[in-house]
Amino acid sequence: MKIALSIPCFIEEFYPEVADSAIKLMRKLGIEFEIPKGQTCCGQPLANSGYEHKAIGAYHHYVKTFGDYEQTLMISGSCSYHIKEHYDVIEQTGKVIRLRKNIRDLTEYIMSVYIGKLPKVHFPHKVALHTGCHSLRGMRFGVSSELGIPTKSFLTSLVEHIEDIEIITLDRPDECCGFGGTFSVYYDEISVRMGSDKLDDAVSKGVEVLVSNDMSCLMHLDGIIKKRNLPLKVRHIMQVLNGDKL
């Protein structure tokens, strides 16, 4: 099967090390894949700002870049959710349909296919897990706390096998971090407060690292951590699973 790795624009520019760890982990797991050239952005920031009609070009470009692959794995729950859910406004060619059907968040893909085969790694830290909201409530990886059935975090099952990791549950484990794309700059005060509240809770519980499958949430949280000089670090789950040291 021809697999493409899709690296979100902001990871490429700000967190290339996350992409590198993902690549390493995929190779360790024996996943054959390509990284298509000319990747830009899925168009989500535009569409979430009400300019879907101006994002159509970006959609077509994304389809052009990834449409020939049987499976696209993206290092982001949020971007892959956007493509699945909102690429319904362009003409539904065979390529578009296949892309929307087969695009997956890399983390979720690894969990579903490779859960028992992950390399043995160490991560001797106190960790709080954060599933991005689009992954949790959009794609239903895990069960959100609002539903009338017991909650489940899909990240927990991924890190359970790491022997020396200590998982700490936050007071509001699946409350939004406050990023929300352009929300974070339109309504920056509310956005920062949401992030800060989560971080304060983490600090008070002695958490050392916040781990997520969504680097955009972490970008926002890390911005606050650095500004406030909090004793916290952020890591993408790919880095943890790949065995990167803190």
Added chain:
Amino acid sequence: MEVDFKNKSRDFVSDVQRSKWHDTALWFVRSKRDVAVMNVDNWEELRNQASNIKEHCISNLDKYLIEFEANAKKNGVYIHWAIDGDEHNEIVGKILKSHNIKKLVKSKSMLTEECELNPYLEKQGIEVIDTDLGERIIQMRNETPSHIVLPAIHIKKEEVSELFAEKWNTEKGNNDPEYLTYQARMSLRKDFLSADAALTGVNFAIAETGEVVVCTNEGNADLGVNITNLQIHSMGLEKVIPKRKHLGVFTRMLARSATGQAITVYTSHFKKPKLQGEMHVIIVDNGRSERLKKDYFWTSLKCIRCGACMNTCPIYRRSGGHSYGYTIPGPIGAILTPNIDLKKYSDLPFASTLCGSCSDVCPVKIDIHNQLYKWRQEIGKNNVLPKTKSVAMGIAGKILEKPKLFKFVFKIGRITLKILPDFIIYNKWNNWGKARTMPEIKKRKNDKQRKNIGKY
């Protein structure tokens, strides 16, 4: 004037202590709701049923409204139809006038807030007393509710104490909620005993039997209606449901979603007037049938006004209800208001991270966050946002299509503000930086290096 959510919410959240307290109080309600919901075996199944009943009913609304009217009339109830808020107010005014009513006691009704009934009646010389404690507090403060179930959630007990001391001469500095509630009870008792008509909202109207159901906790609706001889119930036309048996679904869900109670203290079924009494029901449209026309957005009419989406919304909790500038705030308010005035309320659908918590908490399964996304597109398409923003979006759109230009902007744009000012304005990166450090741009491995990483 356009609603300025951005600035109002900033003011609210910058009062750190108060906004934290507001957030905690509402999260507490959400937590109680979670416990109540987990106590029901088949909550998700109930949500499906509730959604189905409502969707069925709304898509056959004319039929059920006619059935409701016919059955209510058989019960000796007067039915009135109001096309908008003004007509609703006129109808109430006329009924009261014809009975020479001087004092009306009202229990909680968001609809009458929507129609702005109180000022209308007061102009006619009729005294209106809101009898729900929270509503009474905000009435005395000349405010509007900031939450549809907890109207005074933005007010602290110290402020209530001051208010009561000023208006009712109660003990200064006694902030005990129990004491304050008792004082309100004593004052409201006088109002009940001297009122000559009562008005309530309606939670459900049953087509099959013509009865209306009112769910309350304080006992104020039942006291008012029964003490006076003239009872008026104002209902939005979406409140009708087909059969009595459907109440089984909704009475199990409403209070659990709203406050975490298994059921409200009083679930009252008003079917016929008392012996010498008169009972009126006013069916109000006020834009609802227009909303029904909209292909995607019509399901917002399913709302049973439980307020759960407000309690769960991380933005509402930190912004306060008044920031939304409408009677119904929070996520549901943000998808109702664009129907009323797309430009005026254009800020509201953006006041969300689209986290989806509202949709998951909603007992009737309104996909609120998807509707927020869709409203954003309507707003963008209709160009009701400032022009500069729209131009900037156009440029950004072009950039995303062209990988080379995209890379260029990403690397240069942030540093050289002058090169592409619109893109910067759109991105408002300066807002990012106020309380967050910027992520650093790092040099990534080139494609050739990448080919080799992780290879042994």
Added chain:
Amino acid sequence: MTSKEKILENIKLSTVNKNVILDDVEYLYDKKDLSVKFKNALKSVSAEFLIFSNYDETVEIINSYFPNQKRCINTIKEINISGLDLSKINNPTDFHPLDLSIIKGDFAVAENGAIWINTGDLPDRTIPFLCENLIIIIDGHNIVGDMHEAYHKTDGIDYSYGTFITGPSKTADIEQTLVVGAQGPRKMLVLISENSFYKNTNTKQIP
């Protein structure tokens, strides 16, 4: 065109392409431990309860529970407590102040502690709401599992006004602090009869 015609016309135009079919749902009624569940529910809504076996007992219970209730309305003839003479009062405002009301509940609901009152049948509709203290007497054998069954049980019953009452009135409108006793009764006592003695209540008996 009247407003009614305009509204209905507009609705017709709006709903042409919509028709969601109503699902038919069958409910399996909960029949297990209803009495225990009901009592737990009462506790959670700040209602008190006592079990009794005959009416003579109730007088004693009531007197010790609510001593010195000067102004009282007793709507249950089997209970030998005299109260206000309702025939002499024609305006509910004249009841006020009302210390105690004693009424009959038709049946109770285990999942939430609600009690169905055929309020329209009372001598006056204000009786359960105006009092400071409320006593509801119910048949301990007449408890249904949940609201689905409760509505099934009251289906087709001709009442002019019926209420599920679930505990004393309450509010949390001041800072989300729960206060028992808002505008309605401030205390509620449920007297649960061990023996089944409502032979002819106004509700359908479920086999």
